[in-house]
Amino acid sequence: MTTFLKKLLLITVAVSFCSSMAFAEKVRVGIAAEPYPPFTSPDASGNWVGWEIDIIKAVCEEAKLDYVIVPTAWDGLIPALMSKKIDLIMNSMSITEARMKTIDFSDKYFNAPAVVIGAKTSGFDATPEGLSGKYLGVQTSTIHKTYVEKYFTKAKIKDYLTQDEMLQDLVSGRIDAIQGDSLVLDTFIESEEGRACCEVKGQVADDPVILGAGVGAGVRKGDEGLKAKINAAIAAIRANGKYEEITKKYFNVDVYGQ
Numbered sequence: 001m002t003t004f005l006k007k008l009l010l011i012t013v014a015v016s017f018c019s020s021m022a023f024a025e026k027v028r029v030g031i032a033a034e035p036y037p038p039f040t041s042p043d044a045s046g047n048w049v050g051w052e053i054d055i056i057k058a059v060c061e062e063a064k065l066d067y068v069i070v071p072t073a074w075d076g077l078i079p080a081l082m083s084k085k086i087d088l089i090m091n092s093m094s095i096t097e098a099r100m101k102t103i104d105f106s107d108k109y110f111n112a113p114a115v116v117i118g119a120k121t122s123g124f125d126a127t128p129e130g131l132s133g134k135y136l137g138v139q140t141s142t143i144h145k146t147y148v149e150k151y152f153t154k155a156k157i158k159d160y161l162t163q164d165e166m167l168q169d170l171v172s173g174r175i176d177a178i179q180g181d182s183l184v185l186d187t188f189i190e191s192e193e194g195r196a197c198c199e200v201k202g203q204v205a206d207d208p209v210i211l212g213a214g215v216g217a218g219v220r221k222g223d224e225g226l227k228a229k230i231n232a233a234i235a236a237i238r239a240n241g242k243y244e245e246i247t248k249k250y251f252n253v254d255v256y257g258q
Contacts (some may be wrong), residue, residue, distance in 0.1 A: 089218030108214030111257030126202030
């Protein structure tokens with residue numbers, strides 16, 4: 001091959017590559033700015049890692065989407081989506097009727113029951129009677145906040161902006177219990193700090209209206225094209241084994257659920 005032909009081939013390949021990149025759909029994926037291990041958390045270099053980060057990567061690669069992670073305050077995720085500061089929410093956000101009045105969701109990509117954890121030395125259970133008079137921590141702007149306000153009316157409810165703040169207060173004894181997603185709280189219970197002090201008190205009674213139908217990716221209403229791509233990608237990684245491969249790195253239980 002002559003030098004001229006080699007150069008022409010290289011130029012053609014480069015142009016083709018740039019053209020494909022130019023036409024790749026770019027999406028800004030919103031996640032909460034605070035750590036939520038083992039789903040999302042920054043590593044020592046400031047890069048976001050975790051099960052949900054790996055799932056985002058797998059879904060976007062399958063859907064041929066050029067994505068960027070955009071950390072945003074948890075209670076600002078839906079407003080950011082509505083104002084087009086982000087295009088997608090993938091941050092353990094449950095699919096609920098209340099949220100679907102404002103945004104749409106993809107099919108679910110995992111599900112986690114709601115549980116209550118507390119100190120090993122305390123004898124209460126995860127019922128309204130058991131938590132009567134107890135200080136119960138819950139993260140603001142979550143399905144758990146809505147749930148405890150409806151059912152645990154005799155508990156002393158304390159709001160927190162982040163999961164870390166709740167856990168610190170539980171360990172120090174400033175609150176008696178926390179309600180949250182089982183997968184996250186189980187991870188804490190299995191940690192050295194968690195094993196030393198706390199245990200799961202039980203799963204709360206289900207309320208599908210409040211607790212939702214699993215976790216999905218949030219999209220703006222009317223963004224049917226992106227929603228369809230995400231749904232197809234979720235189904236594909238479930239079918240080709242990628243979902244299970246990622247999950248085994250973080251959990252030894254079924255996270256998809258029924």
